[in-house]
Amino acid sequence: MATAIKKPLTTAQFKKKVLQHLNFTSSQDDLAQNPTAVLKAVCLTVNEVVYEKLTETNKYHKEHKSRSINYLSLEYLMGRMLSNNLHNLDLFDVAQKAVASLGFEIEDIFEEGHDLALGNGGLGRLAACFLDSLATMDFNAVGYGIHYEHGLFKQQFHQGRQIETPDEWREYGNPWEVCRPEAVQYIPLFGHVESIANNDGSVKKVWHSGQTIKGVPWDVPIVGYNSKTVNVLRLWESRASSHFDWDQFNSGAYQDAHSAQNHAETISKVLYPNDETDAGKELRFIQQYFFCACSIKDIIKRYQEQFGDDWSQFSKQVVIQLNDTHPTIAILELMRTLIDEYDFAWNDAFAMCREIFAYTNHTLLPEALEKWSVALFDRVLPRHLEILFSINEFFLNEEVAKLWPNDHQMRGRLSIIEEGPEKMVRMAHLCVVTSFKVNGVAQIHSDLVKSDLFPEFNQLYPNKLTNVTNGVTPRRWLKACNPELSKLLDSKVKTDWAKNLSSLSTVAKFADDEKFQQEFMSIKHNNKVKLAEEILASTGVVVSPDAIFDVQIKRLHEYKRQHLSFLHILALYRRLLADPDYDMHPRVYIFGAKAAPGYYLAKEIIYAINKVADKINNDDRINGKLKVVFMPNYRVTLAEKIIPAADVSEQISTAGKEASGTGNMKLALNGAVTIGTLDGANVEIAEEVGDDNIFIFGNTVDDIKALAANGYNPYDYYNNDEEIKACLDWLHTDYFTPGKPGELSAIAHSLLDGGDPYRLLADFADYAKANTALDQAYKDKTRWARMAIINTAKMGKFTSDRSIQDYVDNIWKLTPMNSKN
Ligand code: B1N
Numbered sequence: 001m002a003t004a005i006k007k008p009l010t011t012a013q014f015k016k017k018v019l020q021h022l023n024f025t026s027s028q029d030d031l032a033q034n035p036t037a038v039l040k041a042v043c044l045t046v047n048e049v050v051y052e053k054l055t056e057t058n059k060y061h062k063e064h065k066s067r068s069i070n071y072l073s074l075e076y077l078m079g080r081m082l083s084n085n086l087h088n089l090d091l092f093d094v095a096q097k098a099v100a101s102l103g104f105e106i107e108d109i110f111e112e113g114h115d116l117a118l119g120n121g122g123l124g125r126l127a128a129c130f131l132d133s134l135a136t137m138d139f140n141a142v143g144y145g146i147h148y149e150h151g152l153f154k155q156q157f158h159q160g161r162q163i164e165t166p167d168e169w170r171e172y173g174n175p176w177e178v179c180r181p182e183a184v185q186y187i188p189l190f191g192h193v194e195s196i197a198n199n200d201g202s203v204k205k206v207w208h209s210g211q212t213i214k215g216v217p218w219d220v221p222i223v224g225y226n227s228k229t230v231n232v233l234r235l236w237e238s239r240a241s242s243h244f245d246w247d248q249f250n251s252g253a254y255q256d257a258h259s260a261q262n263h264a265e266t267i268s269k270v271l272y273p274n275d276e277t278d279a280g281k282e283l284r285f286i287q288q289y290f291f292c293a294c295s296i297k298d299i300i301k302r303y304q305e306q307f308g309d310d311w312s313q314f315s316k317q318v319v320i321q322l323n324d325t326h327p328t329i330a331i332l333e334l335m336r337t338l339i340d341e342y343d344f345a346w347n348d349a350f351a352m353c354r355e356i357f358a359y360t361n362h363t364l365l366p367e368a369l370e371k372w373s374v375a376l377f378d379r380v381l382p383r384h385l386e387i388l389f390s391i392n393e394f395f396l397n398e399e400v401a402k403l404w405p406n407d408h409q410m411r412g413r414l415s416i417i418e419e420g421p422e423k424m425v426r427m428a429h430l431c432v433v434t435s436f437k438v439n440g441v442a443q444i445h446s447d448l449v450k451s452d453l454f455p456e457f458n459q460l461y462p463n464k465l466t467n468v469t470n471g472v473t474p475r476r477w478l479k480a481c482n483p484e485l486s487k488l489l490d491s492k493v494k495t496d497w498a499k500n501l502s503s504l505s506t507v508a509k510f511a512d513d514e515k516f517q518q519e520f521m522s523i524k525h526n527n528k529v530k531l532a533e534e535i536l537a538s539t540g541v542v543v544s545p546d547a548i549f550d551v552q553i554k555r556l557h558e559y560k561r562q563h564l565s566f567l568h569i570l571a572l573y574r575r576l577l578a579d580p581d582y583d584m585h586p587r588v589y590i591f592g593a594k595a596a597p598g599y600y601l602a603k604e605i606i607y608a609i610n611k612v613a614d615k616i617n618n619d620d621r622i623n624g625k626l627k628v629v630f631m632p633n634y635r636v637t638l639a640e641k642i643i644p645a646a647d648v649s650e651q652i653s654t655a656g657k658e659a660s661g662t663g664n665m666k667l668a669l670n671g672a673v674t675i676g677t678l679d680g681a682n683v684e685i686a687e688e689v690g691d692d693n694i695f696i697f698g699n700t701v702d703d704i705k706a707l708a709a710n711g712y713n714p715y716d717y718y719n720n721d722e723e724i725k726a727c728l729d730w731l732h733t734d735y736f737t738p739g740k741p742g743e744l745s746a747i748a749h750s751l752l753d754g755g756d757p758y759r760l761l762a763d764f765a766d767y768a769k770a771n772t773a774l775d776q777a778y779k780d781k782t783r784w785a786r787m788a789i790i791n792t793a794k795m796g797k798f799t800s801d802r803s804i805q806d807y808v809d810n811i812w813k814l815t816p817m818n819s820k821n
Contacts (some may be wrong), residue, residue, distance in 0.1 A: 005226055007090050009048045014091070015044040015098035031102065038104055039082070042095060043175035046085055051178075054230040062306060066140040066322035067316065067814050070299055071131070072330055073323035074288065075124030075271070076145050076233060077152075077477070078116035078220070079636025081176050082109070086703075087480045088136070088225040095225035114169045115635050116220070118235070119554040120275040122662050123362050125636065126441075127323055128663070129800040132473040135224030135231045136499065137804060139814055144295035144327075146287060147218045147235035150270045153353050155594050155633045160327045160610030164273075164597050177218045177235070185215040185297045186241055187290055193382045205340060207383035212241040215294035225475045226499060237293040267456040274596045275555045276368040282380070285372055289381060290367040292330035292805070298338060311342065315355035322435070325370045325427035325798035328758055331357055331434045332384040335391070340383070346390065358811050359431040359438050360468075362659050364445070364453055365559065369429075374423040389426065392416040395433050403460055414456055432457045432464070435438040439468045442660035442681040444701065456522045464737045468807055469684060470660040471800035474501050477666045482644035485670065485792070492516075502796030507789060517785035524647070524671060524788065531645035535590070539629045541617050545587035546776050547627065551667065553634055556593035556602040559657040562762045562763040563605050563747055565589065567651055568689045568768055569612065569628060570727040576622040585778050588627040592634030592642060604746040606630065611720075611797065643670050647788075648774065651676030652767065656701040658682075665798040671779075671788040675770055677763070681798070688794040692789045695777075697770035698763040707762055714752050717761035724764055728752065 009017070021041035026034055061068070086092040096106040119125065127143065134141035151165035170177075188209030197205045222232040240261040267290050274278050299318060308315050320330060331353055335635045338349035363369075377385040396411055404410040416433065418424040432438050433455060440446030446467030450458045458465050479498045486498075492510060495503040510516035528545035535543055554560055569589055575582045593607055595602035613628035631638060649667035651658075651674050658680040668674055668685055675695040676682040686694050698705065718725050728748040734741035751760055778784050796802075808814045 001442055005090065005228065005336070007094065009045075009091060009094060011094045011097045011101075014094050015101060017048065018042055018102070021045060026624070035104060035109055036112050038099065038102060039109050040175055042099065043082060046082070046089065046091065046095075047175065047221075049089060049091070050223055050230055053223070053228070054221055054232065055515075057229050057231065060228075061140040064319070065306065065680070067812070068299075068302070068317065069134065069139060069141040069317055069812055069814060070295065070320045070510075071127065071134075071141060071143045071323065072292065072295055072320060072327035073124070073127040073143065073145055074291065075119030075323075076116070076127050076131075076143065076235075076325040077119035077124035078128045078233075080110060080113040080115055080642070081220075082113055083480050084132075084476050085223045087266075088132075088223040088227075088500055114174070114636050115151075116169060116174075117167055117635055118145065118148050118271060118344060120152060120271070120273065123275075123324060126662060127468055128530070129471065129473040129476075130804060131222045131231065131233060132225070132475060133471075133800040133804040135222045135229045136227050136475070137581065137801060138224065138227050138229045138233075138474075139804070139808070141231050143222070143231075143233040144291065144298070145233065145235050146268050146271075146291045147216075148268055148271045149237075149239035152271055152594065152635070153273055157606075157610060157630070157632050160607050160614070162595055162603050162606050164596075166270075176611070177220050180217045180219055180234075183212055183217045183234075183298060183301070185217075185236075185294045187213045187215055187293045187297075189213065189286065189289065191382065193386060194755060199464065205383060205386065207336075207340065211264075213267060213290060214239040214241040215290065215297075217298070226496065229372055234298065235438065236268065236291050236356065238264050240264040251774065273594075274598075276365050276557065277596065277599070278368060278370050280372075282376060285376060286380060288326055289329045289333075289384075292327050293333050295327075296330055296333045300337065311344075311352075315352050318356055319814075320357050321432060321807070321812075322357060324360060324362045325431055328359075328370075328427040328431050329384065331430060332381070332387050335387045336383055339387070350391065350394065350632065351654075352619065353434050357431075357435045359428075359435040361428070361438060361440055361445075361449055363452070364448055364659065365657065370426065370427040371418065374417065374425060376582075377425060388430065391433065399433075399460060410456065414460075429453075431629055432461075436464070437466055438464055439466050439811065440603055440659065441468065441470045442684060443467050443469060444656075444678070445659040445680060446658060448701070466810060468803055469797070470662050470665070470681060471803035472662050472665045472669070472800050473800045474498050474669065475739060476640070477643065478640060478669055480639040482523075482527065482670055484526060485520075485644065488519055488523060489805070499801070501799035501801070501813065504793050504796055505791075508793040509784045511789040511793070512782075514782075517782065517789065520786050520792075521781070522790055524645070527645040528647075531590075531641060534641055535629050536650055538631055541613075541627060541629050543588045543627050543629065544586060544624065547588045547624075548647045548775075549588055549590060549592045549645055550648040550650065551592075551642055551646040551672065552652075552660075553590075553592040554663055555637060556595040556599070556605060558601060558605075558758050559654055560757055561594060561611070561652050561654065561763075563751075564631060564652050564763065564767060566605065566609055566612065566747075567724075567727055567760065567764060568627070569616070570730060571723050571768060572626055573616055573619075573622070574613075574723070574726060574730075576625055580621060580623065582625075584625060584763065584775050586625045586627075587775075588629065590642060590646075591628075591630045592638055592756050593630075594634055596706070601667050601746060601750055604744075608731070608736075608744045608747055615736050627766055639666070643667055643672070645689040646672035647778070647784075648672060649674045649681050652698075652763075653677060653679045654677045654763075655704050657758070665795065668791040669795040669798065671792045673774070673784070673791060675767075675774055685795075688797055689791055690794075693790045693794075695770045695774050697766040699759065704759060704762075707759060712756070712759065712762070714756035714761045717764065718752060721761075721765060723768075753810070 014603045018041045021044040026037035151167040156163045190210030191208045193208045216237045218235045222231040338344035440449040649672040651664045661680040677698040731744040731748045737743040
């Protein structure tokens with residue numbers, strides 16, 4: 001696999017095909033007016049290459065009986081596909097020239113594309129990066145997910161407040177997906193379980209379901225970079241199993257005929273927009289089950305196409321990775337299928353599941369740990385609940401009782417069922433009990449999973465809990481999004497760094513080279529000029545590319561502490577008002593974040609930042625030294641524009657709360673310097689770049705624990721720090737909301753009477769100090785250039801190819817396509 005893959009088309013061939021497709025899809029007379037038609041024709045042209053490779057890939061794996069990795073995730077944040085697919089197929093320049101000869105800039109064609117936004121944030125984007133790496137490294141992998149009609153909502157600001165509108169990513173079709181009617185599945189739910197006595201005295205359980213939903217698969221091809229592989233992401237859409245009831249319709253019951261269909265189609269209608277909070281809604285539960293059941297049936301179908309009824313190879317051929325607990329029901333569905341449909345003995349079925357499932361934990365936040373009520377389980381999935389009880393009984397009696405005999409407290413703590421006024425199923429416990437490996441997503445997080453979240457499980461199953469540090473694909477997050485920097489790196493690095501990111505370390509030797517510094521920083525400047533235009537277009541704010549571009553882009557959540565940065569902005573503004581000559585390099589704070597629609601304080605934080613931005617951006621007294629912009633509708637496509645232009649990467653979560661973070665990796669890779677806490681992957685980034693090339697501040701995980709143990713009182717900071725007091729008091733006035741005092745009070749309340757749950761005030765002073773140090777460093781151009789270069793050079797560890805290799809070596813035990821065995 002070392003040799004480069006041949007370019008699949010010449011420019012002339014590419015152009016010819018585009019014109020052919022245009023003939024079918026639109027009139028060519030008005031071509032100049034129709035970039036959308038060109039986009040579609042280009043996608044269809046690329047698909048010709050893609051689908052040929054997909055067929056080859058499938059053929060190869062069938063012949064070689066490669067073990068298949070099945071990645072189950074409720075979320076995939078794919079972003080746009082065209083630019084990435086062109087890069088991965090080495091067709092970028094070909095397409096660029098072909099499109100230019102038709103009178104278009106390729107970038108303008110990309111702008112016509114929709115984001116596939118079938119996810120909320122880091123967890124969904126990680127799944128997308130992993131699919132890219134799996135295909136690039138020639139592994140036999142399928143991603144399974146839901147074909148949401150509406151992905152994550154679009155965000156607008158009306159007078160500073162977030163407004164959500166529906167995402168219509170496939171209103172007029174999506175060129176990348178193909179419907180696969182031959183792989184439709186039928187999914188039972190509701191109903192009751194009948195016990196039938198067998199002749200031998202045993203009991204056979206029969207589930208009589210109350211409803212059947214049809215699962216229709218849509219395949220999105222996943223193109224590997226410079227590899228032989230095209231894999232698929234298979235997304236399930238729900239439909240009514242029997243079509244429209246014409247008899248009912250003809251008899252006049254128009255509404256009723258529609259309602260069954262509507263109910264079925266509601267399941268895949270919309271992505272739940274909550275990031276790290278358990279919505280606990282019945283529809284979400286049914287979504288999870290629907291997608292798990294479709295996927296398990298599909299995995300079995302694919303296996304049987306090769307191995308027929310011989311189950312002996314199943315656990316050697318199939319591994320299923322659960323992306324958090326959201327797909328946990330897959331475990332119960334596989335158990336049910338083996339026992340009820342294939343007559344497996346319970347022990348054999350369970351042993352098999354324990355060889356097949358692995359689980360990734362992505363968060364320690366209690367509000368994100370999923371629990372479903374036993375009553376809901378019983379109503380929707382009565383047979384699955386019986387199986388769940390049987391697993392719990394086995395676990396408590398055969399495993400917990402052996403290590404901790406007669407320890408009722410321990411039983412209660414570890415049980416898959418949480419007792420209480422309403423009995424609940426702890427999904428993570430089911431995952432840990434049944435999976436053969438459980439991993440956290442950065443070293444510090446995995447350590448906390450062992451020590452704080454699942455210490456008893458770690459005792460019970462000593463080698464089960466492990467770490468795989470997250471990574472990001474350098475194809476999308478450097479090569480495609482930062483073409484100028486990529487070219488510079490190409491000129492200095494001999495090997496293909498996009499496939500071997502560690503080779504970037506060779507540019508570290510140019511960190512002090514004046515010419516290289518100039519080239520590196522002038523590319524950053526060009527990227528900032530472009531972003532400044534984008535900022536002007538989307539917010540109306542003029543910003544100078546000579547200012548420090550300070551970026552905080554991620555979901556809005558209290559633990560991520562956008563409001564810590566906000567509070568510090570208030571402090572800087574105050575210092576500037578008190579002394580217009582206050583010594584600081586001009587700085588532009590750039591925020592991008594969506595808040596869950598029901599998350600009150602997150603929305604208040606957005607509003608407050610927007611209001612303060614209005615005031616600061618229009619205040620002549622501070623000579624443009626401070627600007628604040630909140631770019632609306634943060635998404636993958638916007639990240640691709642912001643990240644190459646960032647000087648500073650804000651990674652300021654409360655220590656112990658951010659499992660990993662992946663934006664931190666993307667920003668550093670593009671030469672941004674991190675200001676951050678010792679949390680998640682920041683710890684490992686600091687290890688890679690060294691203390692001189694990162695600004696670490698704040699309380700550590702242990703410090704944070706000690707703060708709580710000593711009785712944390714936010715008023716201690718408020719009363720003892722004049723700046724904190726003044727800034728918090730400011731929020732109660734109408735300074736930023738003329739005529740409406742108190743509009744920004746919610747933030748101050750949460751930080752004082754609300755107990756400051758994320759310890760902002762305890763970190764404020766050190767954060768301010770780190771910012772002063774950062775400001776000093778930036779003023780020294782040579783020093784800053786050196787830091788930026790070292791950040792890019794030292795990000796080799798954080799390619800998602802390395803993460804996948806870790807999964808392969810430590811969890812999945814796979815062999816790639818074309819390897820010897
Ligand atoms: O997963 C990312 C990590 O890099 C982030 O640190 C982590 O916060 C994120 C319930 C989640 N954890 N949990 C979620 C998302 C949606 C939902 O409904 C939980 N997201 C993360 C990748 O490891």
